[in-house]
Amino acid sequence: MSGREAPACPVCLGRGVWHFGCFEAKHYWRCEDCLADPAERLTPEAERQVYLDHENDPHDPGYRRFLSKLADPLCERLSEPADILDYGCGPGPALAQMLREAGHRVTLYDPFFHADETKLVGGYDAITCTEVVEHLHDPASEFERLGGLLRPGGWLAIMTCFQTEDARFANWHYRRDPTHVVFYRAETLEFLAARHGWRCEIPVKDLALIQVP
Numbered sequence: 001m002s003g004r005e006a007p008a009c010p011v012c013l014g015r016g017v018w019h020f021g022c023f024e025a026k027h028y029w030r031c032e033d034c035l036a037d038p039a040e041r042l043t044p045e046a047e048r049q050v051y052l053d054h055e056n057d058p059h060d061p062g063y064r065r066f067l068s069k070l071a072d073p074l075c076e077r078l079s080e081p082a083d084i085l086d087y088g089c090g091p092g093p094a095l096a097q098m099l100r101e102a103g104h105r106v107t108l109y110d111p112f113f114h115a116d117e118t119k120l121v122g123g124y125d126a127i128t129c130t131e132v133v134e135h136l137h138d139p140a141s142e143f144e145r146l147g148g149l150l151r152p153g154g155w156l157a158i159m160t161c162f163q164t165e166d167a168r169f170a171n172w173h174y175r176r177d178p179t180h181v182v183f184y185r186a187e188t189l190e191f192l193a194a195r196h197g198w199r200c201e202i203p204v205k206d207l208a209l210i211q212v213p
């Protein structure tokens with residue numbers, strides 16, 4: 001045991017949290033549906049550098065196929081043209097380019113690369129979070145804010161690698177990214193949606209489409 005007091009779950013704010021394990025000097029915490037973040041975190045400067053090292057070429061066919069896992073089912077649920085916020089778009093917003101090609105209007109926001117807080121106002125038909133929510137230091141507040149930015153009937157599209165078997169967590173590649181601080185199961189996002197009175201679909205693994213009524 002780490003000797004630290006169990007924190008509240010950063011996703012659901014529950015207090016039924018226990019120490020899950022210590023891997024490579026990082027302590028992880030779990031509640032019923034959420035696997036909580038390690039306390040050790042990168043400085044903003046170091047975190048930004050990790051993102052700059054990612055290869056997110058909007059013209060790379062393989063990367064576009066990866067993003068189509070979110071883009072295609074989301075576009076099927078939207079009228080054209082829709083107003084979309086690409087939240088956490090990173091330095092190379094490939095998804096935004098794909099959505100614009102599909103006829104939608106896309107606004108960019110990223111705390112490191114497109115940090116214009118005036119974009120975080122209500123009135124979006126959809127918000128995309130592609131490989132974003134695992135980076136959030138305060139996910140409960142972020143989800144609350146994102147829901148408030150959507151028009152009635154709007155969609156919050158989340159793509160993140162779902163955590164599955166606890167026995168494989170120590171050697172899971174996704175855990176080893178130093179910018180990943182919270183890990184989700186499909187049940188985590190279903191619980192989160194239900195808590196807010198939202199509707200959640202899991203059309204394929206690692207993708208949640210959440211509709212705000």
